[in-house]
Amino acid sequence: MDIDNNLICVKNLVKTYKMGDMQVFALRNVTLNIEKGAFVAIMGPSGSGKSTFMNVIGCLDYPTSGEYYIDNENVFKLNKDRLAELRNKKIGFIFQSFNILARTSAIENVELPMLYNSGIDTKERKERAMAALKSVGLAERAFHMPNQLSGGQQQRVAIARSLVNNPLVIMADEPTGNLDTRSSYEIMEIFQNLNDKGITIVMVTHEMDIAQFARTNILFRDGKIVTNSVVVDRKIASEELKNLPVLDVNEIMT
Amino acid sequence: MKLLNLLKIAYRSLSKNKLRVLLTMLGIIIGVASVIAMLAIGQGSKENIQTSMASLGINSVMIYPGSTNQGGVRMGAGSYSTLTLKDVDAINSKCDFVTDVSPVVSKSSQVIAGNQNWHTNVVGGLNQYFKIRDLTVSVGSSFSATDEHTAAKVCVIGQTVSTNLFGENANPVGKFIRINSIPFKVIGLLAVKGQNTFGQDQDDIIIAPFSTVMKRMLSTLYLNSILASAKSENDIDNAKTQISTIIRIQHKLTHADQDDFTVRSQADIAKTFESISNVMTILLACIASISLLVGGIGIMNIMLVSVTERTREIGIRMAVGAKSRDVLFQFIIESIFISVLGGLIGIVLGILIAFLVSYFGKWPVVITGTSILLSFIFSSAVGIFFGWYPAKKASNLNPIDALRFE
Numbered sequence: 001m002d003i004d005n006n007l008i009c010v011k012n013l014v015k016t017y018k019m020g021d022m023q024v025f026a027l028r029n030v031t032l033n034i035e036k037g038a039f040v041a042i043m044g045p046s047g048s049g050k051s052t053f054m055n056v057i058g059c060l061d062y063p064t065s066g067e068y069y070i071d072n073e074n075v076f077k078l079n080k081d082r083l084a085e086l087r088n089k090k091i092g093f094i095f096q097s098f099n100i101l102a103r104t105s106a107i108e109n110v111e112l113p114m115l116y117n118s119g120i121d122t123k124e125r126k127e128r129a130m131a132a133l134k135s136v137g138l139a140e141r142a143f144h145m146p147n148q149l150s151g152g153q154q155q156r157v158a159i160a161r162s163l164v165n166n167p168l169v170i171m172a173d174e175p176t177g178n179l180d181t182r183s184s185y186e187i188m189e190i191f192q193n194l195n196d197k198g199i200t201i202v203m204v205t206h207e208m209d210i211a212q213f214a215r216t217n218i219l220f221r222d223g224k225i226v227t228n229s230v231v232v233d234r235k236i237a238s239e240e241l242k243n244l245p246v247l248d249v250n251e252i253m254t
Numbered sequence: 255m256k257l258l259n260l261l262k263i264a265y266r267s268l269s270k271n272k273l274r275v276l277l278t279m280l281g282i283i284i285g286v287a288s289v290i291a292m293l294a295i296g297q298g299s300k301e302n303i304q305t306s307m308a309s310l311g312i313n314s315v316m317i318y319p320g321s322t323n324q325g326g327v328r329m330g331a332g333s334y335s336t337l338t339l340k341d342v343d344a345i346n347s348k349c350d351f352v353t354d355v356s357p358v359v360s361k362s363s364q365v366i367a368g369n370q371n372w373h374t375n376v377v378g379g380l381n382q383y384f385k386i387r388d389l390t391v392s393v394g395s396s397f398s399a400t401d402e403h404t405a406a407k408v409c410v411i412g413q414t415v416s417t418n419l420f421g422e423n424a425n426p427v428g429k430f431i432r433i434n435s436i437p438f439k440v441i442g443l444l445a446v447k448g449q450n451t452f453g454q455d456q457d458d459i460i461i462a463p464f465s466t467v468m469k470r471m472l473s474t475l476y477l478n479s480i481l482a483s484a485k486s487e488n489d490i491d492n493a494k495t496q497i498s499t500i501i502r503i504q505h506k507l508t509h510a511d512q513d514d515f516t517v518r519s520q521a522d523i524a525k526t527f528e529s530i531s532n533v534m535t536i537l538l539a540c541i542a543s544i545s546l547l548v549g550g551i552g553i554m555n556i557m558l559v560s561v562t563e564r565t566r567e568i569g570i571r572m573a574v575g576a577k578s579r580d581v582l583f584q585f586i587i588e589s590i591f592i593s594v595l596g597g598l599i600g601i602v603l604g605i606l607i608a609f610l611v612s613y614f615g616k617w618p619v620v621i622t623g624t625s626i627l628l629s630f631i632f633s634s635a636v637g638i639f640f641g642w643y644p645a646k647k648a649s650n651l652n653p654i655d656a657l658r659f660e
Contacts, residue, residue, distance in 0.1 A: 060573060061654040081577045087653075088575020099570045099657065103270045113574040115259045161574065 006069075007169060007200050008034040008057060013066035015052050015223075026052040027063065028223040034202060036168075039195045041211035041231075042204045044220030050204050051173060053220065057202065058091055058171045059083050071168055088116050092162025096174035098154045100146050100161065107133060107142040110160045117165055132160035136190055152183030159190055169200040176210050182244055188213040189237035213237055260580070264587040267564075278556045279596035281549025282636065286600025286629045287607060288542040293625035294608035296535025298618035303531055306449075307524035311388045315352070315493055317341075317480040317501065320515040336505060336514045337477040344504050345482060351493035354382040355482045359467050359474070365460065367419040367431040374415050376433055376460045378467025379481070384410075386483040389461075394427035394442035397463045405465040409433070410442035412457035436470060438462065490519045546629070549596070550636035553589050557644035561585065568648050569656030582649035589641025590634060597633035601626055 015027040026049045034040055044050045055061040057068065059075060068075040071090055078086065087093070100109045110129040114120045120128070133142050136156040146154055155175060162170050172191070176184035184207075192213060195201050203214060211217050212235040219227045268275050319336045342357045349355075359378040364371055377383070384396055397408050409431070411419075416426045426440045438460075447456040468474065484493035494517045501515055561568070568581055576584075605621055612619040 055654050058573075060657070061652075081579075084572065084575050084577040084580075087573060093573050095657070099566070099573070101567055101570060104266065108266065112571070115263055116571075116575040116577070116580055118256050118259070165575070 005035060006033040007036045007038075007071060008032070008202070009067075009069040010057060011067040013053070013056060013063050013068065015049070015056060015061075015063045025223050027056070027066075030066075030223070030225055032218070032225060032228070034169075034200065036200055037195070037198050039191070039201045039213075039215040040203065040218060041214035041216070042202065042218045042220060043206060043208075043211050044226075045206070048220040049223040050220040052223075054171060054173050054202070054204050058093060059087050060093075084116075088113055089165055090168045092159075092165070092167035092170040094155070094158050094162050094170065094172035094175045096177040098146075098151070098158050098178070100154055100157050102146055105143045105145055106138060106149065106157045106160075109146070109157055110164055112161060113165050128164050129160075132164045133157070135163065136160045150183070151179050152186060155179060155183070155187055156190070159187070163194070167199070169202060170194065172201065172203040174204055174206070176205065176207065182241070184210060185237050185241050185244065189241060192237050209235070260583050260587055263580075263584050264591060267567075267584070268588055268591060271560075274556065274560075275592060278553055279592050279599065281552035282546065282593050282596030282633050283549075283600040283603060285542065285546030285549040285636075286597050286633050287604035288545050289539060289629040289632070290601055290604025290621065290625055291607040291611065291619075292538035292542045293535060293629075294604070294619040294621045295611060295617065296531065296538050297620040297622055297625070298612070300528060300531040300535065301620050302618045303527045304524065307520055307527070311386050311483060312520055312524075313484045313487060313490060314386050315482045315484055315490065315497065315517060315519045317345075317482070317497060318516045318518070319476070319479070320513055337480055337501075338475060339477070341501055341504050342477070342480055344500050345480065345497055348500050349482075349493065349496045351485055351489045351496050352482045353485050354386050355480065356380040356383040356386060357464055357477045358383065358479045358481050359464065359472055360478050361434075361467065361471055363434050363471070365415065365419065365431055365433050367429065370419045372415055372418040374412075374458050374460055376409075376462060376467060376471065378462050378464040378471075380464050383461065383464075383481060386481050389447070390445045391442040392445040393425060394440070396442050396461075402463045402465055405469050406463060407436060407438045407466060407470070408441045409438045409460050409462040410444060411440055411461075412444045412455075412459040413446045414455055414458040415460055416443055433460065433462075434471060484519070487521070490521050494519055543632070546632060546636060549633075550593070550640040553592055553637060554640035554644060557585060557589050557641055558647070560588075561644045561648040564648075565651065565656050565659040568651055569653055569659065572651070572653035573657060578649040581651075582645045585645030585648050586638065586641045589645070590637040593633050593637025593641075594630075597630050600633065601630060604629070 010030060010032045013027050013030040014025070017024045017026055030053060042050045042053065052061070056063050057070070059070075062076070070086070073086070075083070075086070101112070107129050110132050111125050114125045114128065130139065130142060133139050136159050138153060138156055138160065141149060141153060146157070149157065170191075175187055179187065188210065191201055191203070201214075205211050212231060212233065214231055215234065216228065216230050218225055317337065339357055342355055345352055346355045356379045361376050362373065363376050364373050380402065381396060381399070383389075384391070391410055394410070396410055397406065400406070401408050411426060411431070416424065419431060420426045420429065426443055429440050430437050431440060432438070444457065444459070449455055482493065482497065484490045497517050498513065502513065505514055507514065571581060608619040608621055611617055
């Protein structure tokens with residue numbers, strides 16, 4: 001396996017679930033390499049195993065069998081604590097349902113990963129959290145609670161949170177699934193900017209137009225990779241945003 | 255993972271649920287407060303007994319005539335008069351652990367002064383009686399050796415007697431009273447002593463020279479008791495043995511004979527009362543501890559609910575890099591925080607209750623550092639103990655399962 005140029009190397013990944021007496025295969029022998037700096041969109045119908053794959057390569061879940069290297073580390077040989085450290089320092093997560101802490105201000109949510117990183121003191125933590133919020137355009141909403149933020153803004157808080165520890169890869173599980181078109185495109189704009197800076201992005205989506213923002217598309221079906229293709233007609237989010245009809249002046253202001 | 259960060263995390267999540275934290279704390283607050291208040295009340299009653307015992311003369315030793323055995327029929331304590339002045343003389347001359355000795359005779363009598371009368375106990379004793387009983391004469395004087403020799407009809411009266419015969423704040427010194435139709439001149443008024451442990455009014459007493467009561471009122475040769483005082487608190491037991499030995503010789507008792515007298519010290523009585531009040535204190539503390547325990551279970555209950563309710567939050571924390579032990583410590587710190595803060599508030603409340611009890615209940619309370627420390631440590635331990643299980647449960651969660659939890 002060539003692991004030198006690749007950030008993520010997955011080999012023969014199998015994941016089965018037990019449903020009563022039945023054994024359900026979520027992943028059947030998935031093998032995949034993702035290079036540093038890639039922007040991959042994983043697509044597929046419900047139950048195709050794309051979310052399971054995401055959770056496994058995100059070090060949130062263990063597979064039934066297989067090998068997995070991230071940044072030259074053999075993930076399945078690591079204990080729970082090392083895995084937590086890996087999630088903290090090398091991976092940034094973004095979820096469909098945002099998963100930011102309720103009744104906790106935006107900046108405190110962004111600070112969260114750094115609280116579990118002992119190398120960062122209070123001053124640096126606050127500065128970096130603010131910088132991350134600024135980079136997603138939410139600096140002036142830093143002290144707002146999640147219920148005072150729109151869905152798009154909440155997702156941007158989640159992106160800021162995923163960025164603060166300078167991860168190698170951002171894993172996004174249907175990041176635009178709960179968002180309107182404009183917000184979705186704004187998220188894609190952020191992703192493309194990050195990707196241009198060299199951050200690898202792996203994103204699960206079932207929306208074709210969203211997948212068009214990635215560099216490569218991978219199609220899952222029945223726990224297997226069906227196609228792995230380079231996006232031919234790649235869309236640029238900043239341009240798409242300009243083409244969107246203006247509905248309300250206030251909407252652009254956010 | 256820095257401790258400071260853990261504290262910050264715990265503080266942030268607690269501050270989001272202030273009302274719930276307060277209600278959980280209430281169990282601990284009540285528990286600790288009741289432990290402190292109960293111990294203070296128990297300790298107060300103990301010290302109350304000790305001081306009132308001291309007021310009876312802490313070194314004093316009492317010798318009572320004992321039971322007699324008449325042809326196998328035992329007559330019970332005090333049924334036979336065995337103590338005489340010869341015993342007093344023997345103790346006086348032969349006991350080196352004893353400093354003062356006084357024979358005691360007493361008679362319950364009707365006392366008349368002017369148009370008032372009162373029923374009280376008339377005690378006959380030597381001048382040493384005052385010293386042994388730790389009595390002081392506040393107005394006038396006690397009787398002299400001459401009074402004793404001549405069986406003078408003089409007496410020293412207690413405050414209660416004075417009030418009942420002469421009215422409030424009257425000076426009885428120099429006035430005459432009649433005890434069993436015999437006129438006595440009041441030469442002194444005792445300083446107020448109040449009630450003793452048994453609830454007896456120590457000011458309801460008339461003390462007259464021993465010879466006067468013995469000869470003029472009782473016409474007897476036997477004593478009601480002998481009162482002696484040991485040299486020091488440490489010599490009480492020695493004095494007791496010595497007195498026993500001497501009186502046994504005096505009474506010509508053989509080895510087969512039982513004592514025909516009883517020697518008791520004030521310290522013995524004090525010890526008995528102390529052990530009773532100790533039992534009471536422990537009992538009160540036990541009851542209070544139960545409420546502390548219930549408070550602890552309250553913490554566990556809330557923490558368990560909290561873990562379930564915050565499963566998603568735990569999942570998020572784990573997804574961004576929290577280790578199992580970070581989650582474990584977060585929840586333990588939360589429960590320790592609740593119990594420690596509850597403990598501190600409980601201590602303040604307990605002290606307040608103790609003071610209110612002493613103020614309104616006229617009951618002496620003593621708050622000891624030990625009781626504060628003990629209940630504080632106990633409440634913190636309750637926090638760790640009852641916080642452990644929910645925290646462990648939270649930390650054992652799988653990140654993906656926690657995130658999927660609805």
